[in-house]
Amino acid sequence: MFKNKIVIVTGGGNGIGKSISKKFSELNATVCVTDLNLDDAKKTASECKNKSYYFKLDVTKKNEIKKIFSKINAIVGNYNILVSNAGVSSMNKIEDLTEDEWDHNFNVNTKGVFLTNQEAIVHFKKNNIEGRIVNTASLAAKVGAPLLSHYSASKFAVIGFTQSAARETAKFGIRINAVCPGFVKTSMQEREIEWESKIRSMTKNEVIDEYISQTPLGRLEEPDDVAKVVLFLAGSSSDFMTGQAINVTGGVYMT
Numbered sequence: 001m002f003k004n005k006i007v008i009v010t011g012g013g014n015g016i017g018k019s020i021s022k023k024f025s026e027l028n029a030t031v032c033v034t035d036l037n038l039d040d041a042k043k044t045a046s047e048c049k050n051k052s053y054y055f056k057l058d059v060t061k062k063n064e065i066k067k068i069f070s071k072i073n074a075i076v077g078n079y080n081i082l083v084s085n086a087g088v089s090s091m092n093k094i095e096d097l098t099e100d101e102w103d104h105n106f107n108v109n110t111k112g113v114f115l116t117n118q119e120a121i122v123h124f125k126k127n128n129i130e131g132r133i134v135n136t137a138s139l140a141a142k143v144g145a146p147l148l149s150h151y152s153a154s155k156f157a158v159i160g161f162t163q164s165a166a167r168e169t170a171k172f173g174i175r176i177n178a179v180c181p182g183f184v185k186t187s188m189q190e191r192e193i194e195w196e197s198k199i200r201s202m203t204k205n206e207v208i209d210e211y212i213s214q215t216p217l218g219r220l221e222e223p224d225d226v227a228k229v230v231l232f233l234a235g236s237s238s239d240f241m242t243g244q245a246i247n248v249t250g251g252v253y254m255t
């Protein structure tokens with residue numbers, strides 16, 4: 001399905017980004033796995049079925065993005081798809097939240113999406129490529145979440161950016177959408193369960209039970225649940241969709 005397509009995935013070394021990379025590869029895309037952690041990117045690439053590449057990339061650094069995306073064009077070919085997935089979180093009550101936490105969440109989650117999308121849009125327009133971009137937002141981009149005010153604000157911004165970018169680029173045949181995952185079993189979730197159980201004086205199992213009880217489909221989300229929708233948004237089945245932010249939450253949030 002993605003034969004002859006070159007896909008860049010950010011934050012591809014773990015969790016959802018890893019699953020997205022592997023799924024694209026299963027469908028014959030050439031995947032360029034990028035991550036802050038080179039070893040993790042390398043490991044994901046080694047698990048990809050099709051020929052794949054890996055690069056160290058910090059999405060908060062404009063110069064690094066320019067350098068790595070140009071390198072991909074030079075050694076792999078003109079990329080057609082960007083999945084801007086890298087993200088971070090922390091948990092704190094607003095009164096305890098530090099400026100560093102606020103800045104780090106906005107730098108990676110929001111500025112990272114802006115900078116990677118900007119570079120891809122320049123590339124798509126310059127080369128007349130009807131490129132596809134999928135940004136990873138969140139359930140917390142649709143509805144505020146306690147202990148995650150900074151994260152939630154940074155992800156609401158991803159949807160605003162995605163809609164604006166989609167409107168600006170539609171006339172060039174470029175489509176830009178977002179996915180909004182719910183409670184996904186990844187290392188990010190493990191850290192959040194640890195923090196939340198401490199802040200709310202609960203056991204980890206009680207936190208997990210709360211996540212599941214909020215989920216009509218009755219289980220924690222798997223990274224593959226998100227990856228399947230990302231592939232849909234990057235593929236031809238969604239040709240008439242742009243500027244959308246699709247919930248993939250097992251029904252936690254329905255509008």
Ligand SMILES: NC(=O)c1ccc[n+]([C@@H]2O[C@H](COP(=O)([O-])OP(=O)(O)OC[C@H]3O[C@@H](n4cnc5c(N)ncnc54)[C@H](O)[C@@H]3O)[C@@H](O)[C@H]2O)c1
Pocket residue numbers: 010011012013014015016017034035036037040057058059060085086087088089108136137138139140180181182183184185186187188189
């Ligand atoms: N896990 C969830 O429940 C959940 C829910 C909603 C949205 N999300 C979003 O999904 C995306 C992936 O999350 P995950 O759960 O797989 O997290 P994860 O922590 O398991 O993986 C995130 C990856 O991003 C990388 N990364 C971190 N900072 C980076 C940077 N500056 N530049 C490049 N890479 C960087 C990490 O090294 C890691 O490999 C994030 O945007 C996250 O906010 C996750």
